[in-house]
């Protein structure tokens with residue numbers, strides 16, 4: 001069964017050391033959660049992801065619903081059996097992807113902002129390619145254009161078939177361009193949807209996390225945390241945009257986590273570059289997921305203890321050192337920058353696999369360092 005135990009609370013910040021227990025094992029927190037969008041951490045096998053130090057993955061409900069469909073996955077024994085991952089798993093609600101098809105593609109942006117946006121999405125606005133109603137979202141399949149619908153009931157039904165240990169309530173992930181009035185309406189809708197998710201869930205072996213939204217408006221964040229925090233979820237996700245710099249991430253998480261029940265785990269959705277880890281932990285986050293390690297790896301960007309390295313650059317062709325001298329991963333123990341540089345320049349798939357493995361290992365090792373620092377009263 002699902003449980004969360006706090007082993008230690010920091011005296012310096014909101015950080016805590018904990019253990020999440022699930023039917024498929026335990027995970028120490030704070031922890032980085034790699035993204036296995038279509039039931040794979042791109043380029044890597046499940047056992048490699050595990051060898052690289054990962055203890056939990058998050059898969060994408062929307063993508064698995066579109067392809068191959070939840071029935072196929074269910075027949076294979078859920079995602080665990082399907083991808084041969086015998087450890088904890090999360091699925092997101094699918095909301096973020098559906099909304100990305102709407103305002104996200106209208107305005108060509110995701111949820112991380114570089115600067116203060118012009119808030120051009122006002123109350124009552126509908127995105128061009130999706131239609132939001134009280135029951136959910138109508139949208140068109142990006143595959144064949146056929147009409148589709150996803151709402152709280154559908155999201156829970158799909159996630160129960162996918163069978164992850166932790167599932168998320170369906171929420172609207174509003175665009176960073178939304179003004180306050182839009183954000184408030186969206187928040188009220190999200191709160192209704194999340195209550196529906198609790199009411200329609202059938203599986204008692206899956207934990208359900210409620211999601212706090214509210215964007216960069218602190219009073220909306222507090223309101224959302226109060227409402228969602230009072231509902232009988234096993235844990236909580238904090239979603240949406242956090243602001244324009246790393247400190248606002250910590251501040252906004254702190255505001256939310258001061259309201260949420262202290263004894264339940266918190267997951268920060270879609271955030272987690274290595275330089276963010278300490279801010280997330282200090283803000284009271286327990287787990288967090290981010291596509292960065294594999295996304296960058298496939299483009300030849302390697303994270304190291306001395307910063308990022310663009311391994312495709314010609315100068316690395318003659319560099320016999322490992323990617324990161326301080327890294328204990330199998331790739332760094334075995335291969336040189338020279339070899340990996342050559343593979344990436346030659347567009348060999350093995351190059352992407354090696355950089356992905358190293359980056360995942362690096363992110364996991366960074367999270368382990370955060371746990372070590374909390375244990376030693378340094379964070």
Ligand SMILES: [Zn+2]
Pocket residue numbers: 323324327328329330331332333358359361
């Ligand atoms: Zn390495």
